[in-house]
Amino acid sequence: xxxxxxxxxxxxxxxxxxxxxxxxxxxxxxxxxxxxxxxxxxxxxxxxxxxxxxxxxxxxxxxxxxxxxxxxxxxxxxxxxxxxxxxxxxxxxxxxxxxxxxxxxxxxxxxxxxxxxxxxxxxxxxxxxxxxxxxxxxxxxxxxxxxxxxxxxxxxxxx
Numbered sequence: 001x002x003x004x005x006x007x008x009x010x011x012x013x014x015x016x017x018x019x020x021x022x023x024x025x026x027x028x029x030x031x032x033x034x035x036x037x038x039x040x041x042x043x044x045x046x047x048x049x050x051x052x053x054x055x056x057x058x059x060x061x062x063x064x065x066x067x068x069x070x071x072x073x074x075x076x077x078x079x080x081x082x083x084x085x086x087x088x089x090x091x092x093x094x095x096x097x098x099x100x101x102x103x104x105x106x107x108x109x110x111x112x113x114x115x116x117x118x119x120x121x122x123x124x125x126x127x128x129x130x131x132x133x134x135x136x137x138x139x140x141x142x143x144x145x146x147x148x149x150x151x152x153x154x155x156x157x158x159x
Contacts, residue, residue, distance in 0.1 A: 021058065021084060023122060024084070032058060038059075039053050042059060042073070045073055046113060048109065054105075055108075056083050057082060059079055060079070081109070081117045082118055083118070083119050085102070088123075088124045095132045100121070
């Protein structure tokens, strides 16, 4: 079972990500928050399975803004999936100095979609509030260190 400390860290990170979503939606009307149905439709649009349904937080669709109630996706629409990474650390030159974790699914979908998938680095420090979007290849160009960490869930009972 997870410790109380790790649970608190998870809750804090979830609050920070929600704050980042609100910051982006208020700062730039091109960021759109999809609902569950829209997420599935977007995955189908790209020919992807539902395994990637949580691999993005927001979308950008050329010609559309987040104040629209609903809109239909057209085959010619340019859609960019946005995965948010957020921090409250003071960053003078966002995204430089950012430390973040990413899942295998996030990098997998980023590689599949290229420029149609971006990581959005959101700094929520009051003195340096900002965001920067980068593709996977742009991240690779400025990565200082990268390490793999496995997160493993064991069975609850022996079989």
